Amino acid sequence: MSESISVEIREVSKRFGDFVAVDSVSLEIKKGEFFSLLGPSGCGKTTLLRMIGGFELPTAGAIRIGEKDVTHLPPYKRPVNMVFQSYALFPHLAVLDNVAFGLRYKKLSSADAVKKARESLALVRLEGFEDRLPAQLSGGQRQRVALARALAMEPEVLLLDEPLGALDQKLRKEVQLELKNLQRSLGLTFVFVTHDQEEALTMSDRIAVMNQGRVEQLDASHHVFEYPKTEFVAQFMGAPNFFTGVVKSLAEGLLSIGARTESEIRVRARSNSWRPDDAVRFVVRPEKLDLRTKSGTSDGEVSIEVTIEDRVYQGVNTVWVVRSDEGERYTIYEQNDRPFQESSRFRVGGRAFMSWNPRDTVVMEKKENGQLVG
Ligand SMILES: Nc1ncnc2c1ncn2[C@@H]1O[C@H](COP(=O)(O)OP(=O)(O)OP(=O)(O)O)[C@@H](O)[C@H]1O
Ligand SMILES: [Mg+2]
Structure with missing residues (x-):
């Protein structure tokens, strides 16, 4: 030893x-x-x-x-x-x-x-x-x-x-x-x-x-x-935001994922065991998600239209709970670095866009027969 x-x-x-x-x-x-x-x-x-x-x-x-x-x-x-x-x-x-x-x-x-x-x-x-x-x-x-x-x-x-x-x-x-x-x-x-x-x-x-x-x-x-x-x-580390996609290609260590968004998401792959058409699960941390009034596709941002279900004021953060049209629920932390009133541009029950930078996409390890591979 x-x-x-x-x-x-x-x-x-x-x-x-x-x-x-x-x-x-x-x-x-x-x-x-x-x-x-x-x-x-x-x-x-x-x-x-x-x-x-x-x-x-x-x-x-x-x-x-x-x-x-x-x-x-x-x-x-x-x-x-x-x-x-x-x-x-x-x-x-x-x-x-x-x-x-x-x-x-x-x-x-x-x-x-x-x-x-x-x-x-x-x-x-x-x-x-x-x-x-x-x-x-x-x-x-x-x-x-x-x-x-x-x-x-x-x-x-x-x-x-x-x-x-x-x-x-x-x-x-x-x-x-x-x-x-x-x-x-x-x-x-x-x-x-x-x-x-x-x-x-x-x-x-x-x-x-x-x-x-x-x-x-x-x-x-x-x-x-x-x-x-x-x-x-x-989930245990406080990121309960799961998405499902499908692998389009794996090239030069970059995984292209097709999800229910307009564009493919390209992320750095941690393993090269991925094959086209593999189902893939990925996660985005709540503080890496943004809520927008418009579909924010600048700088290759990923954007999904959602319905706002709840809003919880926590002092440092406001927590938004939203639901995609597929019925998946997501949590977004908005840092309260602006006057409180400004976040009222969103209301519970209204529609908004959930956006993130593709580099903040974290792909879950590939599983085969319940075992992790790669
Ligand atoms: N002496 C024992 N006899 C039978 N079962 C036990 C015994 N000690 C622990 N267990 C069981 O083993 C499992 C693990 O227990 P352990 O105390 O290691 O959990 P833990 O991770 O420390 O949980 P906690 O955060 O609640 O302290 C539990 O399901 C517990 O009921
Ligand atoms: Mg214990």
């Missing part, structure tokens, strides 16, 4: 009775990487994380951490530490003792354990809180104590299971940035579980999007966002 790989998961599955919670997952996590497992409730994120930590044994497959096969090792023999969603602090112990607790089992002298615990608390900016009990802390502070406790053990890999779930929106955003900075400055490997796509995008170097026990896409975070490979990933 390469020097720079921290965790290697090889065809790992986990069954609970007949139910397959994790289905033959293979992936590698690099040293010093912020790696996220992202997916909806029940897709197997926690189960996979617990197998890395040793709290659950795989039904099949192997797990290596560093150079070592840890598949059958108990948690305390693995160079990892886990931060659970419910911080699991000892309620009767002061903050400092909570953080020093595990260190005392590491055969550190009491004085060294206290020193290390103080350093860890400083890392999460909790100096001065050493003598408080968990009940005397806010949710965000408790979260940081749990983090300090895990960091104090100096694990090679830190596993975090939705650690920010209990925090309010504002605090959550603050702690996201703090955690990311801490991870980067210490050069630690983080495996982070979340079902929040924005959180994953904010923090991660790479993201594995999971669906029903499988990894559906693993890519750099901006790549998962901008180039989803499947409809599931596109």
Whole structure:
């Protein structure tokens, strides 16, 4: 295994009775990487994380951490530490003792354990809180104590299971940035579980999007966002705008798609497995779509006439829900960078044109017999 790989998961599955919670997952996590497992409730994120930590044994497959096969090792023999969603602090112990607790089992002298615990608390900016009990802390502070406790053990890999779930929106955003900075400055490997796509995008170097026990896409975070490979990933990343077309030709890496628009759409193809007449599904992100009063065909724009079904004012954006004449529904985000009144040139029930630049068309990977190809 390469020097720079921290965790290697090889065809790992986990069954609970007949139910397959994790289905033959293979992936590698690099040293010093912020790696996220992202997916909806029940897709197997926690189960996979617990197998890395040793709290659950795989039904099949192997797990290596560093150079070592840890598949059958108990948690305390693995160079990892886990931060659970419910911080699991000892309620009767002061903050400092909570953080020093595990260190005392590491055969550190009491004085060294206290020193290390103080350093860890400083890392999460909790100096001065050493003598408080968990009940005397806010949710965000408790979260940081749990983090300090895990960091104090100096694990090679830190596993975090939705650690920010209990925090309010504002605090959550603050702690996201703090955690990311801490991870980067210490050069630690983080495996982070979340079902929040924005959180994953904010923090991660790479993201594995999971669906029903499988990894559906693993890519750099901006790549998962901008180039989803499947409809599931596109939907999960907030782009529920699907179109159907047919391949006209593939030449010089450019795919020509005939859709129900006047012109063909030419897009860069990510695979050369396409053939003429293949059915093709593609997606356009809501913020890349525009609503127009006229068919905007300048600069090769694609334009489809639609009926406006709904309008939701969200402060930063106005969300338009429109329907094509085929009955497909699309979501358009209009940034509210003009006075609010101006968007009243459109009304619910009226007709308008939905337009986009063809370069913003993202083609879903080709499927044959339900399997992705190319
Ligand atoms: N001990 C268990 N026995 C039986 N089924 C289990 C067990 N643990 C998990 N499961 C099932 O495995 C599936 C995956 O669970 P898991 O906790 O990994 O999901 P998750 O992606 O972490 O979801 P969430 O976002 O809700 O935390 C779920 O359908 C769950 O019901
Ligand atoms: Mg979970």
